[in-house]
Amino acid sequence: MQNSSEVHGITFSQALRVWVRVALLSFGGPAGQIGVMHRILVEEKRWVGEARFLHALNYCMLLPGPEAQQLAVYLGWLLHKTRGGLVAGTLFVLPGFLSILALSYLYVLVGDLAVIAGLFFGLKAAVLAIVIQAVIRIGRRSLSSAASVWLAAAAFVAIFFYDVPFPIIILVAAAVGFLGTRAGLAWFRPGKGHGENGKGALAEADSALGEGTPAHARPSLSWSMKVASIFLLLWLAPVLWLNIQWGESNVFSQISVFFSQLAVLTFGGAYAVLAYVAQEAVQHHGWLAPGEMLDGLGMAETTPGPLIQVVQFVGFLAANRNAGTMDPLLAGLLGAILTTWVTFVPCFLWIFLGAPFIESLRENRALSGGLSAITAAVTGVILNLSIWFALHLVFTSVRPWSGMGISLDLPVWSSLDSAALVLVLCAVGLVFRLKAGMFTTLAFCSLAGVIWKAVVIGL
Template sequence: MTGAVPSLKDFARVWLKIGVTSFGGPAAHIALMHRVLVDEQKWLTERQYLNALSFCMLLPGPEAMQLAAWSGWRLHGLRGGLIAGLSFILPGAAVVLVLAALYGAFGAAPLVQALFLGIKAAVIVIVVQALANISRRALKRPDQWALAGLAFLAIFFLGVPFPVIILCAAVYGYLTSTGPVGELQAPDPLSFRNTARTAATWLAIWLVPLGALWLALGGDSILVQIGVLFSKLAVVTFGGAYAVLAYLSQEVAIQREWLTANEMIDALGLAETTPGPLILVTEFVAYLAGNKAGGALMGVTAAIVGLWMTFAPCFLWVFTGAPFIDRLEHAPKLRGALSAITASVVGVILNLALWFALHASFANVERETLGFLQAWVPDLTTFDWRMAALAGIAAVLILKLKWGLGRVLPAMAALGWLVSLAG
């Protein structure tokens, strides 16, 4: 049984504490919320929390942030959802904006580059660790292993866009899963009208500002392009934060060339050091793209646009679907589609890990094509032995000694500086 519904003041205080202490990526965030909401405060039952987590994993976008918004909605309706969601987002967003501004101003300085040498090495290990964790959860049958392999081949050697991979996996999972389409009860007319009104409201909150920007600035504006790209991210990135990151890297560093590969690795490293959802990396990316296009003020504006287009859809999905969460328990076809998507995301994240490792370890990496095939090929003479050594140390700290990111990233930054001093 859950305890009494907390007062709005106590509820907001607890969520602000979660927001400023939520370091460590999606898995750590989900564990922290479980400890606070289920074990300590007893505001939610174990079943409610797990049902909500399953629901959020069915949605595109960052599951930890959506779980926060749902938890708030469950206890205090719309106000609670906004308080929980924004408390989880805004503290980290403020820190990321400051870090992005500092990086935009001083990122090319030798000291900064030396610090990020160690952080890059840690990021490679962090992504590999995430890959291993997701693989253990997602790859349990031969067809799931096949989906992961095909997804990797499609994105690495054929350049197939991420949304196409996800769509194909979803169709396969839906068609091959056993069981009925689902036993979702038909909503009554009142709940249907409320749901439609909620969806329309949040769709307007999400897209009307983008339309206004388009009318005012035109489609070629960097602000509009960021808004459009991040809106696409919000719709197609099933599979959690690392799936979002894989698509973002493909679009920003390869297709549009707003950032370099090393800047994308640095962005993830900084996002890992801050509280809040890992997907705040989109704010960092937006700031750098805007800063390059028009200076610091444009960078701040682009960061705000990026935040809006990343998180407004999350509230849309949660507030629209939350009333029906208990009805999703008996929908095997939907779960089959999600299972196949998650399996394919493993292959996409493998591509991300390999792409990061190549660009961090070699000074020169070129995209080579042979007919319809393509691949990233490094110039072996530009191999940086320092990155291999630092990655080995990071692997020991993270995988063997189980250090948290709060210790690993500062330690690796210091080691990167020392190694740079040694030449």
């Protein structure tokens, strides 16, 4: 078989340097990370064409797990086969893993100090503003037709008012988009993104990969079965061993099962799944408090890598606080490693197993319509998440309410945290009014939180 670099002229060492660069610049959540890859791979290096990049992105939005990391695996695989995908996906996660691990130790060891408490108090406000900004950015990209607007609205109503499971929302949106596009309805004409068909768009013929499909990217049943077997074993063998060896009640067994289920049943990246993670980790397992989930998201926002890496913080705290006879700090380390393993190993499986078949369907308009509809539905889900964050940040207490089939968490108005509200308004002003960057917003809010907790309250 012809070497991949002989087809497009890109050596593996060249790609390796680019993936290191992408990993170190992967701040700002999915929107920022996808933007970094687009800028480097499409605009600067001209390795991948516009349409191919968007096709890969829409497929990754369909999958459970972090779409930005899966996009890196997909593009790395397109360029240099399996080893290209493994390197691209692993490097994308590694800097964030090491950073959050260090912050988790700091959180456990000195998190009770006023300075640390103030730091995370400020980070929460900045994170909320960034989440709101993500809703707007993704909405501008995905809500380009009447159908997409209605799909986003329906997704928000379904998850916010009726607690419809996210996988059902995604599947319904995909079916509606597929059927509507196949029927040729005007409402379902695909929108434009990243300048598609506009100025600066890179045609496939002008990219290093070109219009054709590389030989290694063509569907092969034997290769797919081999990859599926290897990655299923890597993923599930530790889960089975832990449950057999230590039983279902052990914290490591619970971590392995819960986050393995998360890898299969949750879609749309970190913003879309954090509400579910928080609910299960806080209410069902009792691993951490509601406010600590926002602390973890603040860590993920300030470090490179996918935002779903916040689950590593959850796994660290869960094992640290339920260590039994094991040293709590060692248990936390093992919990973080285990959580990361069962969260990200399946991502490689989804890409290596499905990408060859998705590549062969790049010209299928109905499939593209279904994939685009998923992006629209995710926008509504992220809006739900921003409201959930706001409630738990600005109010220290909420109360459940249900009636007429609707289920909601309503704020207890007497529990309003005025300092948190002021800080949120400042963060929103910085992001939307002054157009401040992510680091400026995070730094300002962190400093304000430290001053509030350590100076004002401490007086």
